[in-house]
Amino acid sequence: MTVELDKAQAEKKLLVTDEIREAMALIRRGTDTFLIEEEFEQKLARAKMTGTPLRCKLGLDPTAPDIHIGHTVVLNKLRQLQDLGHTVIFLVGDFTAAIGDPSGRNVTRPPLSHEQIVENAQTYLNQAGLVLDLERTEVRYNSEWCNDLGSVGLIQLASRYTLARLLERDDFAKRYAEQAPIAMHELIYPLMQGYDSVALKADLELGGSDQRFNLLVGRELQRQYGQEPQCILTMPLLVGLDGQVKMSKSKHNYIGITDAPNDMFGKVMSISDALMWDWYDLLSLRGNAEIAQLKKECAEGCNPRDAKVLLAKEIVGRFHSDAAATAAEEEFNARFRAGAMPSDIPEMTVTASEGEIGIGQLLKTTGLVASTSEANRNIDQGGVKIDGQKVSDRGLKLHTGDVITVQVGKRKWAKITVA
């Protein structure tokens, strides 16, 4: 009887208050996968009851120190968790990074020295510190426990998982089906990543959508090691300035977190209204209610441009300062005031041969002028502006990746992506 009562006690659900339901809604915002929500709700309730913060883990890739705002989506989610009182853990995978890919098949994964790893991690943390409160962030290196595992520990770890389960990972399944070689250590790496969650006693692990499988391994291994399994949360990739494809440096559709305030502000102002709401979900630290209110106002006739200004200021404020954000807004208004930029500017893409295109050719191609001589005349008369600034040089070149707002005279506007 006692045993049954104990069991009933253990299985008893904790009360989910409105506060917790609201926290859940915030955490859920913008996520790609969030498993298992009921479990996480209970974790939140328990954390509240016991006053013990939840441990939220993010694996950090110490090979790529420079980040753009696309990379901050997951940091933002972590910041929300911090603001809810929970602990963020950056897990630096120095153990595997130091090994690299010993089979030499993957040249993008060279072994890194310990110094390089620590330096890269520090560069990353300096950047992440713009989003997160580093005072409330735990930074751990997995060599701390992976070295101690030893060959015995690694074999015991391997015994906790079956081949079939590992081959469920999309890329493994695909390569196996295509008879492309899978070196055995590649199958061990997800187990080691999962073991990090065991060592850290993680309550939640975050990652990109492509990490879903690996995060689930951690969940499973924790269960095997007698721990309460972590929940997992994956974030989608941020769509870039073009509104078409994922933000990346190679697509030239990104905002670097070290971009100058005016550039950053202008780039945010250049995105479409639809994309703006996605960015709100993924990049803003405003609460759900506040965002819902903004959407409501726009639906009732307010200019979406005002909401975009708010977002642009929030982002510039985060990566520079509130003062810089205000200055960028003023600068932006000053540039465009005269021209009274319409709220809906036609968007077009121009292909630059060999990576560059002259301003005259660009204006002609987009139909903003009828000929290059008309383009030149307008330039000479000060009637051509790029991002609000007068063009005086007929020989100006634009380059692949440039995204610019062009004004010819008072009424002709275009947002042009140079491809």
Add this chain to the structure above:
Amino acid sequence: MTVELDKAQAEKKLLVTDEIREAMALIRRGTDTFLIEEEFEQKLARAKMTGTPLRCKLGLDPTAPDIHIGHTVVLNKLRQLQDLGHTVIFLVGDFTAAIGDPSGRNVTRPPLSHEQIVENAQTYLNQAGLVLDLERTEVRYNSEWCNDLGSVGLIQLASRYTLARLLERDDFAKRYAEQAPIAMHELIYPLMQGYDSVALKADLELGGSDQRFNLLVGRELQRQYGQEPQCILTMPLLVGLDGQVKMSKSKHNYIGITDAPNDMFGKVMSISDALMWDWYDLLSLRGNAEIAQLKKECAEGCNPRDAKVLLAKEIVGRFHSDAAATAAEEEFNARFRAGAMPSDIPEMTVTASEGEIGIGQLLKTTGLVASTSEANRNIDQGGVKIDGQKVSDRGLKLHTGDVITVQVGKRKWAKITVA
């Protein structure tokens, strides 16, 4: 030019003398697989030229200390190699034995303590010492290098092999196809076994037929680690006394190496002539020429019984002493002299219900007597012998697994297996 000359030099084959050809023929005798013979011939030639013995490895299973003569087949092959001047290495897999099967799937593989492992290995060596010259035997424990591998070394080892190659192993392929679980550590064990060959710089690895795949892994890993790959040699399983199935305790068709001299001698004498020649190949330390001569004599009319006596004496001599062998021969002759055991006795199998059968029932069932009362009469008159010894007890029970030679009166004989 120099490079090409060096290469030609390196690829130059060493002279294969008649002595080496003869050694090859001896080593080849009775083998199941012997790869690659040309390579091994060259290894032998180089050993001869440089005076450096070859390193011949046998992995030892420290979980099963008690052996029967079926287990000595591979020891015999090692003894031939010792007699040719080469080094025998017993590799005690204490590293993996101490881990056992952490997934708990394989109950026949419990983790063993270091003490148990050393004790089992010593028990095995005491027995193996009856076949081998232990003075010229190196005993190594793989914990020596496997612990030092660490988790990094193990991952680097794993990177040397692909999943597809490991799944070529029959049992893995079968289980994968049948969707039976394969725990990841099971895939690591063959790599560790192969790494033992790297650590030992083995020239040859021996094993049972079921070890073929694992031995090939060692070959491949040595190549990966820049060593000359080992050759591999597998021996078939010895067919047991019944001439039907592999020798094993559970089939009751075995000769234990601690069996008493008379039992051992009588059991060898009970095997068929055809099986005798297999046993000669696998158990005798006589040279090929000597065995060929014996066969020739039998083909020319000599009684195969004489050849069987020679084999029986060799085996008893090995596990006891030459004196014991001579005594066993005399005892055997004394028992059967009176009855003049015919050279070809009919063989039959009797099924014992619930594991045992009375002597009367047995004699009736096999048709040696017409009724149990005739059986009892014969017993009372001292006319029934089992393995040359008079039966005086009407209530004698035979048991499943017994293989006996029964004589009733002067002329009725049968070799009976109780099933």
